[in-house]
Amino acid sequence: MSEKWQKAWELEYxxxxxxxxxxxxxxxxxxxxxxxxxxxNFSGTQAADLGCGRGRNSFYLASRGYSVTAIDLVPANVDxxxxxxxxxxxxxxxxxxxxxxxxxxxxNSLDLAIDIFCYKHIxxxxxxxxxxxxxxxxxxPTGYYFVSLASENDGFYxxxxxxxxxxxxxLIVDPYAKVESYLxxxxxxxxxxxxxxxxxxxHEQESKSPMHGKEYTRKVLNLILRKS
Numbered sequence: 001m002s003e004k005w006q007k008a009w010e011l012e013y014x015x016x017x018x019x020x021x022x023x024x025x026x027x028x029x030x031x032x033x034x035x036x037x038x039x040x041n042f043s044g045t046q047a048a049d050l051g052c053g054r055g056r057n058s059f060y061l062a063s064r065g066y067s068v069t070a071i072d073l074v075p076a077n078v079d080x081x082x083x084x085x086x087x088x089x090x091x092x093x094x095x096x097x098x099x100x101x102x103x104x105x106x107x108n109s110l111d112l113a114i115d116i117f118c119y120k121h122i123x124x125x126x127x128x129x130x131x132x133x134x135x136x137x138x139x140x141p142t143g144y145y146f147v148s149l150a151s152e153n154d155g156f157y158x159x160x161x162x163x164x165x166x167x168x169x170x171l172i173v174d175p176y177a178k179v180e181s182y183l184x185x186x187x188x189x190x191x192x193x194x195x196x197x198x199x200x201x202x203h204e205q206e207s208k209s210p211m212h213g214k215e216y217t218r219k220v221l222n223l224i225l226r227k228s
Contacts (some may be wrong), residue, residue: 005121006073008179013054013074015040016142018177020053026060027116029205029222036201036224037112037144044111048138050099051118052227055081055090058092066112068178069105070094085173100127103170105138113138113145120149123171123180128192136196138228145197145225151204155217176212197225 013021020027049058052070054077061068062085070092072078081094095104099115100122113135122128141144150157150168158165160172161183170183184192186202193199202223210220 005179006075008177009074013077015177017204018174018211020056024054024056026057027148029220030057030060030114030116030146032102033114033146033222033224034061042111042144044143046110047112047114048103048110048116050113051121052081052094053077053116055084055092057116057215058094059084059088059090061101061112061114062090062092067091067224068093069103071097071099071103073098078087098127099134100124100130103134103138105134107137108140110139111143113143115145115147115149117149119147120184121179123182125169132193139225139227143226144200146223147189147225148220148222150181150183151219151221152185153219154183155219156211157181157183158219184221186221186223189221193225194228196228198228200224200226 047061047066047068049068049070050062052058052072053110055070058068058070058081068091070081075096078094078096081092085092099118119131122131135145152158157172160165161170164171165173171180172183175179190199205220205222207218208215
């Protein structure tokens with residue numbers, strides 16, 4: 001299955017219909033999260049960028065003083081990140097693998113882990129459970145996990161629920177990129193991560209953003225969690 005989705009994402013990065021496929025600047029939610037940490041005088045050195053894409057958030061975290069382990073399913077993304085990191089002498093190391101597979105990260109070593117629109121694309125509840133187990137293993141007790149993903153109320157993804165192949169899971173299929181994902185509410189995510197994490201802050205954020213060449217009203221869920 002991962003080979004199927006790898007090919008789908010490789011094609012998406014060529015077509016560049018989803019914003020993360022073509023944007024080079026860090027996601028606004030990541031810069032806001034880092035500002036949130038600074039206000040609390042949080043200090044750390046080790047971070048992970050899960051589903052890192054082309055590395056825009058990985059390099060931003062590195063600019064904030066973190067050594068970053070980046071994970072992505074697309075080998076071309078990983079090769080590009082590692083080449084750029086080598087040229088810039090930047091503390092970012094990327095790995096080509098599924099985020100649901102064991103991570104190349106020691107236990108209790110991460111001060112920070114971010115996931116920007118990756119977790120929602122793990123469309124197997126068993127694989128998501130494996131991801132959460134790896135997160136709980138790798139994150140320090142004092143560390144933070146930040147996840148951002150589409151709300152069930154999102155202007156692009158939300159209407160696709162009408163044709164969901166598995167409505168009990170809020171599963172949708174992007175008609176352009178042909179990739180699957182789950183949609184969530186804050187309560188859904190709180191329950192799903194509740195076996196090992198507590199929610200520190202959570203909110204739904206609205207903005208305008210293009211998807212596949214057309215602008216939509218986007219609604220995104222942003223959650224900050226810690227190990228319970």
